[in-house]
Amino acid sequence: MQTSKHKVGLIFFPAFDWAITPDHPEREERLLYTRDQIMEEGLLDVAGIEEYRPEIAEDSHINRIHVCVPDASGVITESHRIAAGGTMVAADLVLTGKVDRAFALLRPPGHHAMRIVHGSRGFCLVNNEAIMVEHIRHTYGPDIRIAIVDTDAHHADGTQDIFYNDPGVLHISLHQDGRTLYPGTGFVEERGGPASYGMTVNVPLPPGTGDDGILYVLENLVLPILEDYEPDIVINAAGQDNHYTDPLTNMNFTAGGYARLTELLAPDIVVLEGGYSIEGALPYINAGILLALAGLDYSAVKEPDRSARVTPQSDRVTQNIRGLVDTLRKMWNTRKNIDPDRVFGPGPVYERERRIYYDTDGISEQQFERIARCESCSGWRLVVSGAVHDIGKVSRIAAIIIPWHACRTCRSAAEAEFENACKEPQLDHVYLQDTERDRFLTTST
Amino acid sequence: MVIVGIDVGGTNTDAALISEGRILATAKVPTCHDQLLESTTLAFEKLLNAYDRPDLSDPIELHLSTTLSTNAIIEGQGDPTAVLAAPGPGMNVAELNPGFPIYVLSGSMDHRGREVAPINQEEVLDAVSQAEAGGATALAVVGKFSHRNPGHELEIEKLILKRASKTGRITLGHRLSGRPNFPRRMATSYLNASIARHQAVFVDMIRKFMVRDRSVGRVFLLKADGGTMQLEDSLIRPVETILSGPAASIMGAEALSAYPDSNTVILDIGGTTTDISVQIKGDTVFQRQGAEIAGYKTLVPALFSRSIGLGGDSEIKVVRRLESNKETDASLSGNNTLDLDIELEIGPRRAGTPAAFGGDCITPTDAAVALGLAKVGSASQATRALADFAEIYGIGAKELATKIIDTFIKQLVVAIEETYEYLESRPVYTVSEILTPPDIRPQALIGLGAPAGVFIPPIAESLGLKYQVLPCYESANAIGAAASRPTAQITLHADTALGVMTVPEADYVGKIERPVLFGINQARREAMAWATKFGKKLGLDEADNIQIVEEESFNMVRGFHTVGRTFMIRAQVRPGVRRICSSPD
Structure with missing residues (x-):
């Protein structure tokens, strides 16, 4: 019998009875052929690959990282709870040492879900990786150093938003250039908030990037950064839509490339994100990832139409990527030399305003955010958010967020702000999110 | 109808004669090693002698469970067998380390059964010559995704029969199971091919026996799923007869159960092990993918059973002796009696012969005998042995015995x-x-097994369950063999986008006539019809008793348009046992 080199826990949950809508890419059929391939390959019989059942995430897990409007059970389905809960199981398996690595091969995905959730965007409602990260910090220690490497073809704008000012999480997103693809963000200059400047690394890749390009980024940028940062846990948000057959993107990655990426990155936890070439890509990519995680030979994993469809990456793309990697390496190496006042202004607070569009649910959100610039902690935050739904519903909320390791000044300022905001008649809901103390308060005025 | 069930086990051969739900006779003879037919005949004759009303006008139906295939596999006595495999892209078969030679062929199918690459005839013939030169006398042909499209396997079989092999019979993977799992399909096919000749010899012997003993009409063989198959069909699928002995015991318990439609747990407590099986609404739970035997993971449908190294003859160890705090003891209880503060662990190894039977080991059996819970062997010998052991720890034999039973x-x-x-x-x-x-x-x-009477009532009490200790546990296996019914299963896969329907077990690949109109109801009807047809082909009388056990249906959407539906329906001849009244008349 075959034995894997690394013990791998697989949490496979294809949600065969759940879809956004019957014809939506995020539908029952999405992981059907992946299941067929994994079962037929007999991968679950390999000694050292063990399948585990997901658990169900509770409101308390979700409220640590999200502010759902009006509340968690008001926006999410059981399917989302299972996907988030399955991701938490993956973390538990690794952190308790039951397995060396875990693969949460489940849906629906989550990396476009931001901290404030009015509805679904980019097929995502709650952020599976973020819920898992808070679960890890609460269960296994708040100072665990975490790195998330998101290899979905779309910019992980939700994950970026949630950890934007969090010095405990390094977030690297590789994606097709935002000028050419949803959600239109993820440029190199988006580098994190005042408390964690440089901890957000965006790698916008030109359309047409193939195995050579992505693996070049991995070897010359991602791995050196990880070596420098020395995370305790590496999470790969493994979207599979960089594949040459994906209907929504313009990339040129192959199943073999994904497997090699997995082998090089050696992530502790892999979480499926997007990827909608359900027949031509997913069965092969997932088999490849699972083999690579287990330390088995993946060289024979090959899409049936690969030789006919994949063309070598063009020189122009190669040059573009080399230049990008040079720039980003310099930015990483010099991130601590930059005077934050020059980036965020000299004042006691940093403020920004954004419009966020929820493509899946048709919601337009206008967000104002204020981050306290604190010497002793990463600073409390106020988010005021107004959302206009396409059905005409309007909601306006405020969320006060107390970060991990908040200083006493920030903590009391945040609590005072919460009390004030509760009196504000124009706000439908006011929330206080105190992740460190696992406290989530909400008041409807 | 009179049915004789015979279970030829490693040590004993048990036989039971049942009619109209009653046990009319049972018999037990020692198994003559390597003489399956002798053992069967002896048990059969002894059974008929024990049956004092020999007015058998109708032919007897014989249900036979033997260790033939199981032992051939465990002892590595199968014929030298080569597997010709078309793995296509995916896992590297060279890393599989399967325990049999694989000759890799090109040619592959994808998950929907579409041909990705054709087979190469010359390569097939070369592989056959190589395999034969390597000493193989039996062949199996297995393709990845052959359960979705058996085309390549059938093509290769035809080619070999026409052009190459001296071997008459070739095992094809898709015929053995419609379930996915290529490595298991290879292992199942390998084992099947390797024991096919042994099975043919055995079938021949049974036929001769039937000629000699005219009282026997039809002969069925027991399978790992607790069902039966016709003698003739075992020539094609001998691998299904593995592990029939344990299945027979579970079926016996099912047949004799006082709780036929309930959720139950069956404990078969033996000398060395206890086997735990689980019934949901009367049906025994199956292994998730299939039986495992001698390190081979197969697709052979098999009853789930968990074996624990805990039985009447298990070894008893002291794992911890707590130092009792005498001061506290004295102050709390005011006297000097010692708490029994040793901790025991029983099993997983067998100790040997219990002291009650003249051995030099103390075992759970001795504890039961010493406490008067079981009336076997010598109570005084058991008590003496326990007392000697207990003395070391400053306690009495009774206390130790109680502790053993509790543990x-x-x-x-x-x-x-x-x-x-x-x-x-x-x-x-x-x-x-x-x-x-x-x-x-x-x-x-x-509960069944010799120690069941001692342990089942307190276990049931501890779990808050009703219980039943089966009275005829000694012949539960033979009763189970007699009570078993035929089982057979087919898998229908229909893909309306491709317009193709497949039933691998029945070698069927066909066109769906009007794909647009093909819905779940038609898929079900087709599956029921195929199960009936397949059942009849296997000679099952009960082919009308068909049920759907699994079904899947998915809309197939490409580019925001529904292009078809895919269905997987698994239908089977409803398994089950003939109910047997447990009180002998």
């Missing part, structure tokens, strides 16, 4: 709980199954 019960209760936790943690793939898992927890406990 035995505690360990079994833990094992039962673990079994249910395992079954409940088996992965499921729908939201509804996560949210509303079926209730599989037992309502009743059924």
Whole structure:
């Protein structure tokens, strides 16, 4: 019998009875052929690959990282709870040492879900990786150093938003250039908030990037950064839509490339994100990832139409990527030399305003955010958010967020702000999110 | 109808004669090693002698469970067999380390059964010559995804029969199972091919026996799933007869159960091990993918059973002796009696012959005998041995015996709980199954085996269950063999986008005439019809008793348009046992 080199826990949950809508890419059929391939390959019989059942995430897990409007059970389905809960199981398996690595091969995905959730965007409602990260910090220690490497073809704008000012999480997103693809963000200059400047690394890749390009980024940028940062846990948000057959993107990655990426990155936890070439890509990519995680030979994993469809990456793309990697390496190496006042202004607070569009649910959100610039902690935050739904519903909320390791000044300022905001008649809901103390308060005025 | 069930086990051959749900006679003879027919004949004759009303006008139906295939596999006595495999892209078969030679062929299918690459005839013939030059006398042909399209396997079989092999019969993977799992399909096919000749010899012997003894009409063989198959069909699928002995015992318990439609747990407590099996609404739970034998993982449908190294003859160890704090003891209780503060562990090894039977080991059996719970062997010998052991720890024989019985019960209760936790943690793939898992927890406990009378009542009490200790446990296996019914299963896969329907077990690949109109109801009808047809081909009288056991249907959407539907329906001849009244008349 075959034995894997690394013990791998697989949490496979294809949600065969759940879809956004019957014809939506995020539908029952999405992981059907992946299941067929994994079962037929007999991968679950390999000694050292063990399948585990997901658990169900509770409101308390979700409220640590999200502010759902009006509340968690008001926006999410059981399917989302299972996907988030399955991701938490993956973390538990690794952190308790039951397995060396875990693969949460489940849906629906989550990396476009931001901290404030009015509805679904980019097929995502709650952020599976973020819920898992808070679960890890609460269960296994708040100072665990975490790195998330998101290899979905779309910019992980939700994950970026949630950890934007969090010095405990390094977030690297590789994606097709935002000028050419949803959600239109993820440029190199988006580098994190005042408390964690440089901890957000965006790698916008030109359309047409193939195995050579992505693996070049991995070897010359991602791995050196990880070596420098020395995370305790590496999470790969493994979207599979960089594949040459994906209907929504313009990339040129192959199943073999994904497997090699997995082998090089050696992530502790892999979480499926997007990827909608359900027949031509997913069965092969997932088999490849699972083999690579287990330390088995993946060289024979090959899409049936690969030789006919994949063309070598063009020189122009190669040059573009080399230049990008040079720039980003310099930015990483010099991130601590930059005077934050020059980036965020000299004042006691940093403020920004954004419009966020929820493509899946048709919601337009206008967000104002204020981050306290604190010497002793990463600073409390106020988010005021107004959302206009396409059905005409309007909601306006405020969320006060107390970060991990908040200083006493920030903590009391945040609590005072919460009390004030509760009196504000124009706000439908006011929330206080105190992740460190696992406290989530909400008041409807 | 009179049915004789015979289970040829490693040590004993048991036989039972049943008619109209009653046990009319049972018999036991020692198994003559390597003489299956002798053992069968002896048991059969002894049984008929024990049956004092020999007015057998109708022919007897014989249900036979033997260790033939199981032993051939475990002892490595199968014929030298080569597997010709078309793995296509995916896992590297060279890393599989399967325990048999694989000759890799090109040619591959994808997950929907579409041909990706054709087979190469010259390569096939070369592989056959190489395999034969390497000493192989039996062949199996297996393709990845052949359960979705058996085309390549059939083509290769035809080619070999026409052009190459001296071997008459070739095992094809898709005929053995419609389930996915290429490595298991290879192992199943390999084992099947390797024991086919032994099975043919055996079938021949049984035919001769039938000619000699005219009282026997039809002969059925027991399978790992607790069902039966016709003697003739075992020539094509001999691998299904593996592990029929344990299945026979479970079927015996099912047949004799006082709780036929309940959730039950069956404990078969033997000398060395206890086997735990689980019934949900009367049906025994199956292994998730198939039987495992001699390190081979197969697709052979098999009853789930968990074996614990805990039995009447198990070894008893002291794992911890707590130092009793005498001061505290004195102050709390005011006297000097010692608490019995040793901890025991029973099993997993067998100790040897219990002291009660003249051996030099103390065992759970000795504890039961010493306490008067079991009336076997010598109570004084058991008590003496226990007393000697107990003395070291400053306690009495009775206290030690009680501690042994309690530990035995505690360990079994833990094992039962673990079994249910395992079954409940088996992965499921729908939201509804996560949210509303079926209730599989037992309502009743059924015990068989010699020590069952001692242990079942307290275990049932500890679990809060009703219980039944089967009276005729000695011949439960033979009763189970006699009570078994035929089983057969087919898998229908229909893909309306491709317009193709496949039933691998029946060698069928055909066109769907009007794909647009093909819905779940038609898929079900087709599956029922194929199961009936397949059942009849296997000679099953009960081919009208068909049920659908699994079904899947998915909309296939390409580019925001529905292009078809895909269906997987698994239908079977409803399994089950003839109910047997447990009180002998």
